[in-house]
Amino acid sequence: MERMLRLFAWGASVLVPAVLLTLLAFLLWRGVPGWSLALFFGDTPPLDAVLRGAPVFDGLWPACLGTVALVLLATAIAVPLGIASGVYQAEFASPRQRAALSFCVDLLAGIPSILMGLFGFALILLLRKTVAPAANTGLLLSAGCLALLVLPYLISTTRLALESVPHELRLAGACLGLSHGQVVGRILLPAALHGIFGGVILAVGRAAEDTAVILLTGVVANAGAPSSLFGKYEALPFHIYYLAAEYQTPAQLAQAFAAALVLLCITGGLFAVARLLRAHLETRWKTGRSQ
Amino acid sequence: MNSCAIRIEDLSVAFGGRTVIDNLNLEIGQGGPTFLLGRSGSGKTTLLRAINRLNECFPGCVTRGQVSLQLGGDWVDAYAPGTVVETLRRQAGMVFQSPNVLPLSVARNVILPLRTVLNLPADECEARMEQALRDVHLWNEVGDRLAAPAASLSGGQQQRLCLARALALRPEVLLLDEPTASLDFKAARQIEELLVELKTRYTLVVVSHSLSQAHRLAEQVFVLRDGGRVERLEEEVFRDKEALLAVMDELV
Amino acid sequence: MTPAGGAVPTRDGALPRSLLFAAAAVSALAVVAVFAFLLWFSLPVFRGDALASLLSWRWQPLRGQFGILPMLLGSFCLASSALLLAFPLALGVCCFAHGAGPVRAARPLLAAVRFMTSVPTVVYGLVSVFLLVPLIRDAFYGSGFSWLAAALTLSVLVLPTIVLLVDAQFRQVQAEIGPSAAALGFSPVQQLLRLTLPLSRRGLAAALALGFGRAVGDTLIPLMLAGNAARVPHSLLDPLRTLTSHIALVVATDSQDLAYASLFASGLILFVVTAFVHLLLRRWRGQAA
Numbered sequence: 001m002e003r004m005l006r007l008f009a010w011g012a013s014v015l016v017p018a019v020l021l022t023l024l025a026f027l028l029w030r031g032v033p034g035w036s037l038a039l040f041f042g043d044t045p046p047l048d049a050v051l052r053g054a055p056v057f058d059g060l061w062p063a064c065l066g067t068v069a070l071v072l073l074a075t076a077i078a079v080p081l082g083i084a085s086g087v088y089q090a091e092f093a094s095p096r097q098r099a100a101l102s103f104c105v106d107l108l109a110g111i112p113s114i115l116m117g118l119f120g121f122a123l124i125l126l127l128r129k130t131v132a133p134a135a136n137t138g139l140l141l142s143a144g145c146l147a148l149l150v151l152p153y154l155i156s157t158t159r160l161a162l163e164s165v166p167h168e169l170r171l172a173g174a175c176l177g178l179s180h181g182q183v184v185g186r187i188l189l190p191a192a193l194h195g196i197f198g199g200v201i202l203a204v205g206r207a208a209e210d211t212a213v214i215l216l217t218g219v220v221a222n223a224g225a226p227s228s229l230f231g232k233y234e235a236l237p238f239h240i241y242y243l244a245a246e247y248q249t250p251a252q253l254a255q256a257f258a259a260a261l262v263l264l265c266i267t268g269g270l271f272a273v274a275r276l277l278r279a280h281l282e283t284r285w286k287t288g289r290s291q
Numbered sequence: 292m293n294s295c296a297i298r299i300e301d302l303s304v305a306f307g308g309r310t311v312i313d314n315l316n317l318e319i320g321q322g323g324p325t326f327l328l329g330r331s332g333s334g335k336t337t338l339l340r341a342i343n344r345l346n347e348c349f350p351g352c353v354t355r356g357q358v359s360l361q362l363g364g365d366w367v368d369a370y371a372p373g374t375v376v377e378t379l380r381r382q383a384g385m386v387f388q389s390p391n392v393l394p395l396s397v398a399r400n401v402i403l404p405l406r407t408v409l410n411l412p413a414d415e416c417e418a419r420m421e422q423a424l425r426d427v428h429l430w431n432e433v434g435d436r437l438a439a440p441a442a443s444l445s446g447g448q449q450q451r452l453c454l455a456r457a458l459a460l461r462p463e464v465l466l467l468d469e470p471t472a473s474l475d476f477k478a479a480r481q482i483e484e485l486l487v488e489l490k491t492r493y494t495l496v497v498v499s500h501s502l503s504q505a506h507r508l509a510e511q512v513f514v515l516r517d518g519g520r521v522e523r524l525e526e527e528v529f530r531d532k533e534a535l536l537a538v539m540d541e542l543v
Numbered sequence: 544m545t546p547a548g549g550a551v552p553t554r555d556g557a558l559p560r561s562l563l564f565a566a567a568a569v570s571a572l573a574v575v576a577v578f579a580f581l582l583w584f585s586l587p588v589f590r591g592d593a594l595a596s597l598l599s600w601r602w603q604p605l606r607g608q609f610g611i612l613p614m615l616l617g618s619f620c621l622a623s624s625a626l627l628l629a630f631p632l633a634l635g636v637c638c639f640a641h642g643a644g645p646v647r648a649a650r651p652l653l654a655a656v657r658f659m660t661s662v663p664t665v666v667y668g669l670v671s672v673f674l675l676v677p678l679i680r681d682a683f684y685g686s687g688f689s690w691l692a693a694a695l696t697l698s699v700l701v702l703p704t705i706v707l708l709v710d711a712q713f714r715q716v717q718a719e720i721g722p723s724a725a726a727l728g729f730s731p732v733q734q735l736l737r738l739t740l741p742l743s744r745r746g747l748a749a750a751l752a753l754g755f756g757r758a759v760g761d762t763l764i765p766l767m768l769a770g771n772a773a774r775v776p777h778s779l780l781d782p783l784r785t786l787t788s789h790i791a792l793v794v795a796t797d798s799q800d801l802a803y804a805s806l807f808a809s810g811l812i813l814f815v816v817t818a819f820v821h822l823l824l825r826r827w828r829g830q831a832a
Contacts, residue, residue: 002732009643012635017655019699023662023670030673084566092560093567103825104571110821111577111814112760114787118810121794122580125803148573155570168391172453174348176404177381177460181560186407191394209663212762212787216794237665244669244767253673260666271661 027261034258040064055224060259062225066139066233067208069226073143074207078150079200085151086158086196091184101155109152117216120145124217137218138230145213150203157199161192198277205270209263211237221246236263296321296464296494297342298366300357304337307351311337314356315521317513321361324486324495326505328539329515335498338515339466342496343383344369344376362463381408383464384457389473390449392441397433400441400452401459408460423459427451427485447478454485464494472500483508502535514538581814585807593801597808602773602784609801611809613775617783618813620776621690621765622758625697629758630751632698633705641713641739642731653710659703668767671696676768683780688770691779697764705754712746713739749827756820760813762787786813 041049042059049056056062089101120141127135165188173183189196219238226233236259243256297319304312311334319325327335337346342360346352358369362382369379381404393400401420405411411419424430429451433444441452450470457465467486471479486495486508499505505512512524524538588597599610636656640649671692680687716739724734740747762785765771770782771792784792786809793806 002736005638005736006643006732008631009635009639012632013639013644013648013652016632016636016702017652020655020659022674023667023699026670026674027666081566081569084563085570088560088563088567092563097567101567101571104574106821106825107818108570108574108577110756110760110817111574112762112787112817114760114762114790115577115581115810115814118790118794118806119577119580122584122807125584126580148577151570151573166391168387168389169393171345171348171387172391172393175343175345175380175385176456177377177379177408178404179377182407186403187393205661209665211663211665212791215762215791237663240665240669241763241767244665244672256669260663260669263663264666267661267663268658271658275657 027257027264030254031257031261034254035261039255039258053225058255060236060239060255060262062223063234063236063239063259064262065225066219066223066235067237069139069233070143070146070214070235071204071207073140073229074146074150075200075204077144078147078154078203078207081147082151082154082199082203083158083196086155087162087184087189089155090159090162091180091188105152105155108148109156112212113149113210114212114216116145116149117213119148120213120217136230137216137232138228139218139226139233140229142214142217142219142233145217146207146210149210149213150206153203153206154199157202158192158196161195161199162188164195165191194277194280198274201270201274201277205267205274208270209237209267211241214238215241236266294321295319296361297496298357298359299338299341300359302338302341302356302358303354304334304341304346305353306346306349312341313520317521319494319496320511321494322490323510324490324497324508325511325513326509327496327498327513327515328500328502328505330517331500333515333517335515336468339385339468339496339498342369342464342466343380343385345380345385347376360464377408381460382462383466384460384462385466386450386453386457386468386470388469390446390453392444392449392452395441396438397441397444397452398437401456404456405459419459420455423455424452426458426489427455428481429455445478447474447481450474450478450482451485454482458489462493464496465489467495467497469498469500471504502539503532506530506532506535578814581807581810585804585811587800588804588808593804596801597805600775604802607801609805611786611789611805611812613773614784614786614789614809615812616775617765617769618759618785618787621693621697621769621783621785622755624690624694624779625701625758626751626754628694629698629702629705629754633702633709633750633754634747636702636706637709637713638735638740640710641717642735653706656703656706659699660707664700664761664763665767667696667700668763671764671768679780685780686770686782688768688782689780690769690776690783693765693769693783694779696768697758697761700761700764701754701757704757705750708750708753709743709747712743712750715746716742745827749824752820752823756817759785760787760817762791766791786810 037046038059040046040056040059040061042057044054044056044059048054049061085101089098089105093101121137124135124137124141169187169191170183173187174180178186214235215238218232219235220232221234221239221242223232223234240256240259240263243252243259247253247256295318297317299315299317299319302312302315302317303310315338327338329335340346341354342358344354346354354370359366360369360379360383361367367379368374393403395403398420401423402416405416405419421430424434429448432448433439441449444452450473454470471482474482483504486497489495490510497508514522514524516522524535527534588594596609597611599608600612601608601610602613636652640653644652675695676687676692678687679689679692717734720734720738720742724738729737765783765785766788769784769788771784771788772782773784773789774781776783789809790806793802
């Protein structure tokens, strides 16, 4: 029995990293040869594209811009909302409100991303039937649905970060005559900022990689650089998905792999930063206590 | 004995249904220091925190009875509905067992409450900070590194910074919860010397484990017995080391 | 926390409480809104013959047949098979990290698993399409886009979620019993087998439930790899279609009323299933606390 467990554990622990390594190796093998300026800008001179907004036809640049616009919009909506909700839940809510809120947040966290997309799609259907017959899916709608998707991460990391601030700091603030609101705003929130920031970064990564939401809410294959809040747009993950299914030439396939590598670097980098921040936070309170 | 500064009548405190202090009556004189002695778990800290209503920062706390403080020449009922708890806590400063500096610079530790609570202009804050740091003999030690993180100071320095932080708000009462317990001998001595200096200007209430400290510094000593009863020790008892030891032995 | 805290007028530095409350209310309402929309838009479904049409085994929109039962079964089959693979593997990894393997290997292993959570789903999908699918095609028959391909990839996708949950559970248990078990002379593996695993039952069940929620809710893997034929699969090499990929496909192609109704009915089923999983998890957590 013990031998079997040991054997099984070894087997699983060799297999899992092996799968990961295979994945990375395959991605590098197929993706790296495609890395060049032409990957991003096609035949358009890069400076023209970046500075003057010259249209790029067969490069990743419009998809990159689309993803950046999407993520910025989504975080602009979700971050204030999520942090404020987390602060309220951790510090001001009555026990009843707290229970209701945590219930909703749990539920929201469990909703599959395609349903967020479906929600956005239904919203447009409703608008078309009622006030705005011309309503269509687009950048802002996608950003709103993505914001809903990452909202629970933000709320729970904010709450956790506030709860992990040592109780002594609360007492210190209170016995100096700060009101509860001031203790939260002036002492707890600054102290929890690292943890909250880590949550924001994870949320950004999640928003950057999600495909299911935008699939239903306005992403298309060839829209060029995003031009308006209500227009169609391109995005990196969708671009990869699209090319994987519909590629016509080997060059397009190579572009899909190169794009996947770009996306992986972005999400991996964000993830690493979030981990570092968390580690920093943990050591910080540990040393603070031992003194 | 000096005139009364804090009067506690029929005070009961319970946390989540568990009574910690039961029907306690106490009169604390001006100046002091007044020492509260007792076994751990006898409710010394709870009693101290009942004075500035800090127990309310813990969940499930129920306080009954009356606590009155003489502040600015008037008697203030700490638990009256009209009393602003933030003002009360500012006027009755507190120092904890382990120095709980804020994760900010040395200067910001003192200035943040001044700015936030009193809304003072920047130059006034600077002046008060310097004065407070001089009062606790910290200015000469850290005056040149005010921007350094407060956590980089030694334990004794941190504790004096906490004292300075409370003093800068110009309180009338200082509540000290085992202020030397986490410090080494030398740092503890410095705090003790500070207490002697400060007793002329503030009413000091000290919770302590150290009998010899009470023996050396106290003007007034109360002993908390289990079940929340309190007993005032006569001066000849706590001035006499043997007699004090006998009282404390009886507690255990 | 302080009763007086809210009564004090907001001054410099204090947070505007009403604004925070508004934010919290909006967040809470978001869930309600999602649910309400799904329900509202799937209402036409519950009218007599539409319901009968949806709850059938045939999806042939051109012939007016809109059954979503194959997709329901597809979702269930795919999620269960992926879990069947991922859960034991995850358990093995956690056992390795908590005593069955060398201590020094635990940290890098868990770091690798954590990194896996940051790999975008579409990347897993892309690599599988061009690595796994040809392998399956060559080794067996057919196009390779099959239940098997999707299940294998999906198991890789949900594995990190399960590992991290089980790892947290093991940590908690071992922190409680570790020293005393060691003092009793248990070897690390014995401790794992006789104490940690049995004591972690509830945590394991929670990880399983959450893993199922993740697997059922994923869209891209089945969409890219499962072949998407709206039929009941008869073998692992058959294509299948899940509720999630059905939603994505119908939005992209169809525009008939009943097709849309099937869309929202699928969404509602998904919502109810995932909500049920999370309610279950909450209950377990509540009992544990």
